Amino acid sequence: MSARPPVFVMNLYYTGIGIARNLDGLGVDVFGLSAEPDAPGVRSRFLRDVYTVPNSRDEPRALSERLMEIRQEHALAPVIFPTRDADVLFLHEYADLLSGHYCLPPSRDAARLLMDKLLLAALAHECDIAVPKTALCSSEVDLEQAAAEFAFPLVIKPRMAEEWRSRGAWEKVGARKAIPVDTPAELRDEYRKVAAVSREVLLQEYVAGEDSDIVVCCCCIGRDGRWLGHFTGKKLRQNPPLFGTGCLVEATPVPEIIEPSRLQRSCRGRVQA
Numbered sequence: 087m088s089a090r091p092p093v094f095v096m097n098l099y100y101t102g103i104g105i106a107r108n109l110d111g112l113g114v115d116v117f118g119l120s121a122e123p124d125a126p127g128v129r130s131r132f133l134r135d136v137y138t139v140p141n142s143r144d145e146p147r148a149l150s151e152r153l154m155e156i157r158q159e160h161a162l163a164p165v166i167f168p169t170r171d172a173d174v175l176f177l178h179e180y181a182d183l184l185s186g187h188y189c190l191p192p193s194r195d196a197a198r199l200l201m202d203k204l205l206l207a208a209l210a211h212e213c214d215i216a217v218p219k220t221a222l223c224s225s226e227v228d229l230e231q232a233a234a235e236f237a238f239p240l241v242i243k244p245r246m247a248e249e250w251r252s253r254g255a256w257e258k259v260g261a262r263k264a265i266p267v268d269t270p271a272e273l274r275d276e277y278r279k280v281a282a283v284s285r286e287v288l289l290q291e292y293v294a295g296e297d298s299d300i301v302v303c304c305c306c307i308g309r310d311g312r313w314l315g316h317f318t319g320k321k322l323r324q325n326p327p328l329f330g331t332g333c334l335v336e337a338t339p340v341p342e343i344i345e346p347s348r349l350q351r352s353c354r355g356r357v358q359a
Contacts (some may be wrong), residue, residue: 091164094164101319106127241266
């Protein structure tokens with residue numbers, strides 16, 4: 087048993103596996119939290135054990151109760167690492183209950199900024215970070231006005247990713263995280279389909295590229311703003327192509343994205359890690 091607080095990793099896909107792998111050899115016991123018995127990381131040798139828990143998206147209250155049960159098995163307050171939007175929203179909603187028993191990611195204000203794609207795009211623009219042209223649309227009239235100023239192809243997205251991920255909504259949007267459109271007519275038709283889930287959507291200009299062009303820098307930043315650690319990864323394949331969920335992702339050095347991933351000084355006052 088480690089003398090350091092244990093680490094709980096929520097959802098055992100490539101981000102969760104990457105966290106566990108990077109903590110290996112540091113004297114930290116890493117445990118997985120998974121609602122899926124067949125998740126890729128449940129058999130990872132980097133995990134001391136895996137707890138079966140309710141899904142943070144579909145059963146948040148049941149998950150909070152299960153976490154309170156698991157807490158009794160550990161002398162020190164575990165550190166929780168969320169790895170997807172639903173996890174972040176869950177920890178945000180249940181912070182008052184869990185904060186006295188777990189070490190949670192700090193700053194609720196940061197969660198709001200990072201989860202809201204419109205606010206995040208505005209923040210990136212403020213910090214001189216290149217982002218696609220973006221507009222918030224709540225009607226077909228809004229879409230037509232934005233499309234007249236944008237260059238096709240375009241992409242339709244939810245303002246908050248979880249709007250399309252909630253139970254029942256995912257099927258209505260065609261199990262798609264984002265929807266590419268090439269013409270005004272296609273834009274109108276696709277909007278009418280997703281309006282049953284949420285009339286408010288984001289419209290963005292499409293940035294061309296391949297699945298393998300998508301790279302990520304996952305980092306841990308302390309309360310004082312210091313960069314404490316990181317790992318990088320690269321998508322090799324996703325389903326559906328271009329706008330799907332990563333199904334083949336490689337944890338590999340991508341040194342050229344590390345420095346640009348550090349927050350600029352002008353952003354630090356807005357987003358505290």
